[in-house]
Amino acid sequence: MSFAPLPRLILEPAVRAALIEDLGVAGDITSATVIPADHRSRFSIAARQPGVIAGLAAAELAFELVEPRISVSRHVEDGTPVDAGDVIATIEGPSRGLLTAERTALNFLGHLSGIATATAGIVKAVAGTKASIVCTRKTTPGLRAFEKYAVRAGGGMNHRFALYDAVLIKDNHIAVAGSITEAIRRAKSGVGHMVKIEVEVDTLEQLREAMGEDVDAVLLDNMTPRKLAEAVGIVSGRAITEASGGITPATAAAIAASGVDLLSVGWITHSAPTLDLGLDAA
Incomplete structure (x- = not known):
């Protein structure tokens, strides 16, 4: 099925608000104290159960807004059915930014993928x-x-x-x-x-x-x-x-x-x- 992506104009205010809610006035004090500033990592987002993916753009934007040097490589697109263990995306960049944005990115991606999965079931x-x-x-x-x-x-x-x-x-x-x-x-x-x-x-x-x-x-x-x-x-x-x-x-x-x-x-x-x-x- 063909469906238009959400424009950044709609995505960014909600993603930015979610990050502000999480970071507050002091930021990610755990990553700032535990992770060296110059450390880089490579992570993957994987499904732990079968479903249908939705919300990749919101997840990508969460990483970008925290740390523009983070790169996200998609392995699937929104609307794709996945099985447990399937890799959805690979993320590379400064470790602090990766870990700071992790929960916000997964909150959007998991919530929207849950809706897509429920919809696909009744369809x-x-x-x-x-x-x-x-x-x-x-x-x-x-x-x-x-x-x-x-x-x-x-x-x-x-x-x-x-x-x-x-x-x-x-x-x-x-x-x-x-x-x-x-x-x-x-x-x-x-x-x-x-x-x-x-x-x-x-x-x-x-x-x-x-x-x-x-x-x-x-x-x-x-x-x-x-x-x-x-x-x-x-x-x-x-x-x-x-x-x-x-x-x-x-x-x-x-x-x-x-x-x-x-x-x-x-x-x-x-x-x-x-x-x-x-x-x-x-």
Whole structure:
């Protein structure tokens, strides 16, 4: 799968903030006192368990910002599946800088690779269906662009990035507006023609009401596969259908088989385990 890298303009503020958090006002007092200033090392980053890699640019930038003389050689690219023991990258340069940046680099790389790995697992579960896996706004504050990038590296797709790029009318919006119909009509009168409108529904009756207003997408919340199939029939290709609510690798195949277009999965960003990676002397 082809996916665009994150630009440095997005990467650098977050990586720099993470380094500042770790270094504080005194810097790495351990490396400064234990390691001679002129010492150089060569290390490798290797996988300690199978997974999919994401976040190499962030890891590289952590080393560069600490010590520009450090060089990083990739052995794989983001989106690559790896096995335990596979070498991901080799790092060479002043030892103090290598050890100072190590944890920040591995934090980004392990976290984002964990998301890519979790995404790849559920993407595999729906293989053979037309459904795609999409993430949500349930992301770590400040790291949304990173985490949504990792989803793409794992073979998934992104839902809306934030509140500003699409309308998603949920149950509380409907409660305040008074009805699905009124909420949709207000949204249509308030946004431009380029903005998509999606409505969350819990029942087939709500779905029929939403479809009467010509929406772009419907979020079918916590429906069984059987009810999802009925919903797909009601929509009949007139809008994108998206299933959400407690979707796991064990349930994803049956949900995808209902004919929905998208499976919306929040835990791939908010609860994916970190991929275990290590930095060791090469």
